[in-house]
Amino acid sequence: MTALKDIADKVRSKNAGPFWLTLDVFCGTAEAFARISSGLDTGLVADMFKADPATLKRFDMPELNVVKFSMPRPAVQGTHADRDMHGASFAVLLGEIEIR
Structure with a gap:
């Protein structure tokens, strides 16, 4: 297994107003996107940040x-x-x- 930071071009987080955070994974290539998109478990992300899975929103944007x-x-x-x-x-x- 490989760390996300070693596959992605950039991992960024920032405020989305005073009440929300945005976390962006810029994959760089379609191949990296496919690997990250299929291998990154949303439940694991929710657990990592102690976020309610019902309020964690995920957006996969293959065109970008x-x-x-x-x-x-x-x-x-x-x-x-x-x-x-x-x-x-x-x-x-x-x-x-x-x-993975």
Whole structure:
């Protein structure tokens, strides 16, 4: 198995407003997209971020070679409980997921 970050061109996370995060996996090629799309388990992503699977949204975009996730932020942006004001650190964790 190989880490997602070693297959994808770029793994990025960012705020999608103060209540949601977006995680993007830019695959680069159709072959990388096919491998990542089929090997990346949505339930595993939900577990990794302690997100409710019912609120985690996944978008596979083969025409762009991108897999995208959107999920509620664990804490509202800018509040005392928010540990990542910009949502950028989530990409590092996502990049560590092993792909078959």
